[in-house]
Amino acid sequence: MKRVVIGLSFVLFWASSAWGVSVAELIDAYKRGDYRYVCIKGTKLFGKFRSNEDLVTMYAFSCLNIDYIDRLSVPILALGKTPESRRNRAYLSLILAQKYILLHSLLDGAKYEGLNLPTTDYILSRVFNLYFQNRYKKEGDTYVMEDEQGTYRLYVKEREGKKWVFIEATDKNGKTTLHKYR
Amino acid sequence: MHEYEALYQRYRRYRLKKAIRRWGAIAAVAIVGLGTAVYFYLSALPKDLDAPTTKYSVTKSKIVAPKSANEPKQEEETNKSIRKKSTHAEVHKMQTYVKYDPKKNRIVPDFGFEKRLVPPPPKPLRLDDKELMRQETPESAEAKAKQQQNKTSQQKAVAQNQSASQAATQERPKRKLLIKAQQSDDLKALEVKFYADPTLGKALVIANMYYAKGDYENAGKWALRANSIDKKNEESWLLFAKSLAKRGERQKAVSILEIYAKQSGSKAAKELARKIRSGVFR
Numbered sequence: 001m002k003r004v005v006i007g008l009s010f011v012l013f014w015a016s017s018a019w020g021v022s023v024a025e026l027i028d029a030y031k032r033g034d035y036r037y038v039c040i041k042g043t044k045l046f047g048k049f050r051s052n053e054d055l056v057t058m059y060a061f062s063c064l065n066i067d068y069i070d071r072l073s074v075p076i077l078a079l080g081k082t083p084e085s086r087r088n089r090a091y092l093s094l095i096l097a098q099k100y101i102l103l104h105s106l107l108d109g110a111k112y113e114g115l116n117l118p119t120t121d122y123i124l125s126r127v128f129n130l131y132f133q134n135r136y137k138k139e140g141d142t143y144v145m146e147d148e149q150g151t152y153r154l155y156v157k158e159r160e161g162k163k164w165v166f167i168e169a170t171d172k173n174g175k176t177t178l179h180k181y182r
Numbered sequence: 183m184h185e186y187e188a189l190y191q192r193y194r195r196y197r198l199k200k201a202i203r204r205w206g207a208i209a210a211v212a213i214v215g216l217g218t219a220v221y222f223y224l225s226a227l228p229k230d231l232d233a234p235t236t237k238y239s240v241t242k243s244k245i246v247a248p249k250s251a252n253e254p255k256q257e258e259e260t261n262k263s264i265r266k267k268s269t270h271a272e273v274h275k276m277q278t279y280v281k282y283d284p285k286k287n288r289i290v291p292d293f294g295f296e297k298r299l300v301p302p303p304p305k306p307l308r309l310d311d312k313e314l315m316r317q318e319t320p321e322s323a324e325a326k327a328k329q330q331q332n333k334t335s336q337q338k339a340v341a342q343n344q345s346a347s348q349a350a351t352q353e354r355p356k357r358k359l360l361i362k363a364q365q366s367d368d369l370k371a372l373e374v375k376f377y378a379d380p381t382l383g384k385a386l387v388i389a390n391m392y393y394a395k396g397d398y399e400n401a402g403k404w405a406l407r408a409n410s411i412d413k414k415n416e417e418s419w420l421l422f423a424k425s426l427a428k429r430g431e432r433q434k435a436v437s438i439l440e441i442y443a444k445q446s447g448s449k450a451a452k453e454l455a456r457k458i459r460s461g462v463f464r
Contacts, residue, residue, distance in 0.1 A: 022379055024301035031299070054295040061291070084292040091289045118287035 023049050030058050038062035039071065050078055053085045060092055064122070067179050069099050091120055098128040099181055105131070106156055107163055123169050123179060127152050382411045382418075389421050398428040416448055423451075427458045 023045060029037040042049075042059040049055035060075035072092045079089040098117065102124070104110045115132050119125045130136055130145040131154065137144045143154040153168040167179045369391055376384040389404035402425035408418035419442045426435035439455035442448060457463040 022301075024379070027299050027301055054298045057295040058299060061293075084294055087289065087292050088295075091291045094289060118289050120289050120291070 023055065026055070027058070030062060035062040035065040039066055039068055043071065046074065053079055053081055057085065057088050060088070064092065064095065067181060069096055069124070069181065072096050094118060094120060095122050095124055098125055102128050102131065103165055103181065106154075106165055123152075123167060124181070127154055127167055376407075380407075380411060382408050382415060385411060386415075386417055386421070389418070389425075393421060393425060398425040401425040402429070414446065416442075416446070416450060419448075420450060420454055423454060423458070424463070427463060432458055 026038050026042055026045065026049075029035075029041075038059060039062040042062065046056075046059065049059070056075045056078045060072055060079075063069070063071040063075075073096060076089055076093050076096070079085040079092075094117065101112065101115075105112060112132060117128075119129050126147060126149065127145060130147060130152070131143060135145060135147075136154070141155055143152075145152045145154065150169055150171040152170075153166075155166050157164050157166055162182055164180050164182045167181075168176060169179065170176045369388065372384065372388050372391070376388060385404055385408035389401050389408055392398075392404055393401035402422050405418045405422035405425060408415060409422065412418070419439070423435040423439045426432075426438070436455050436458050439451045439458070443451040443455065454463065
């Protein structure tokens with residue numbers, strides 16, 4: 001009986017520790033650079049820190065860092081009390097809009113002319129500008145672009161019945177990073 | 183007979199020709215009328231669809247402007263201002279469509295929030311709760327352990343004396359082999375985790391472990407800690423009452439359970455109070 005109680009208490013403890021990720025842990029993870037942890041666990045804890053704009057911004061930028069752009073829509077709605085948060089809200093919503101316009105154009109062949117959107121330093125924004133300014137070379141189904149920060153290869157691939165847009169970014173030092181969006 | 187039929191046919195042809203002529207004239211008049219109407223409608227439409235407000239302002243200014251001796255001058259001035267506005271709008275249009283550079287309209291994110299990232303303060307505790315939550319220092323723990331050792335050694339000495347006296351009369355009873363799991367390290371680790379981040383779940387788990395171990399004093403203490411985090415938690419009340427009852431303070435346990443049952447209407451608390459009162463729970 002004792003062993004059962006001890007076992008049960010351990011199970012309870014581990015279960016509670018798994019669910020009980022605190023906001024302090026999220027902050028620690030963000031400072032460590034573990035953006036994936038912050039974004040995934042932050043989704044569960046969002047209700048706890050919704051009223052704190054600094055934490056909401058931290059969550060939003062963590063999701064942006066790991067290319068989870070769809071998740072930005074929730075923090076965008078929660079931001080807007082201060083000039084800084086309004087600027088970040090504009091920044092995040094611009095990236096969200098650019099993603100969907102680019103995806104619509106690439107996947108459905110939609111043509112947009114005379115786009116007057118601002119830009120950001122985010123990779124999707126850079127590729128967005130190059131694509132809609134027709135500053136690319138087409139190699140098969142891949143769009144190859146270049147700017148002062150590096151070269152980009154933009155292409156669409158189908159994985160498990162879903163179409164994904166891939167951006168292979170190579171910086172001036174030759175470091176390549178892969179970003180995927182759907 | 184045949185003449186009559188021929189005459190009738192001629193009459194029909196004549197009627198048809200007459201009707202065609204009449205309806206043809208009507209249709210021609212209608213087409214011409216519609217054509218002119220469409221022409222005037224289209225010519226009346228504003229040519230610059232992008233700036234309908236200027237058109238509206240022109241008509242409005244014409245209607246509203248009071249008639250006076252300086253009417254032609256005023257009209258000229260208003261016309262000039264309208265022309266100026268329209269040219270300004272055209273220039274603006276040219277600037278936005280032709281000289282647009284997205285790099286100039288760059289949004290730079292503000293990372294000022296990183297400096298302000300401070301963990302939220304823990305739940306405020308009452309004064310007595312603060313005292314309760316204070317982490318036990320190793321010195322106090324050692325002192326307690328020494329006290330317990332003294333108690334146990336005294337009890338052992340008493341027991342030895344008794345057993346020695348009994349041994350003289352009776353045979354020595356067979357001893358049972360009791361295997362106990364080493365939990366002290368786990369409990370300490372749990373306690374450290376609790377002090378780092380006090381939560382109800384952790385306090386309850388520790389209280390349950392102490393209770394299972396038979397350490398009812400600590401079980402009661404941890405149940406009280408759990409209760410200070412969440413006053414409405416039923417398990418903490420029950421565990422505290424059980425610990426009290428196990429320590430012999432049955433009346434106190436019953437009164438606590440009755441108070442809680444009165445406040446919350448907990449059936450479990452009523453049942454436990456009944457069991458303790460009747461002696462079913464020992």
